[in-house]
Amino acid sequence: MTNTMLDFVIVSIALLAIGIYGISVKRNAIRMLFAVEMIVNAANLNLVAFARFIPNSHGQTFALFSIAIAAAEVAVGLALIIVAYRMYKNVDIAEFRSLKG
């Protein structure tokens, strides 16, 4: 393998930092979901990279579990965004002030 493990970890760090920037700055609920996806993907990349260089199959198994759980998380998150949009007619999280029904 020509690529060292450091390369993959650096890409993962960059993706994590961009995701944290998105979560802390953006006010659009859908864009925050994008940022969460980037952070989850950075974690998966790290898992698979470490698993390749050990080498061990458990890291890949764990990454597969993580991907499947992320799918469930996005489904619920988008349903929540749709409910909030129906209530407030907006996707700006600063507008989602009350927890009233």
Add this chain to the structure above:
Amino acid sequence: MADAVFLGLAVITIGSAIAALEVRSLIYGSIALMGTLGGIAGFFLLLDSPFVAMFQIAVYIGSIAVLILFTVMLVRRQLIFIKIEDKRRRYAGIGLMLSLMLALGAVILSSGIKTITTDEPPVDFRLIGADFLTYYWPALVLMGFILASSVIGALTLARREDLTNDQHNA
């Protein structure tokens, strides 16, 4: 040292991640997110994990990105293009991002991680299936339940009770 394929994939992944957050239109943003997820799938292929790469393409690009695209299209047209953010908060966020990159990068570079290379053959992906069905089978069953319950939960959340009454009245 990284090869050309790796550098190309890194540019695609990081560039489209930035584009997904900064492009004005949410529709183009979600298409850029597809680029990020596809780039990660390419990294999985470089790491000799074709099974995880195919799973990533099937789950992320095939379902999650399309789901996000459909949700974006449900949102009102003005809200797709609007971009509300605080200028000061934005600079603080960029500062946070850079300091996080520098701090984590310094930690990683000072660790012994850069000497790690491997000449060992990749793990056979049939081992993953064996793992799933032997050591991890309770987790697999639990994951099935979690997926089913979250899909049912999402459907229940997004259901409209008022719609059936409207249709009866019409």
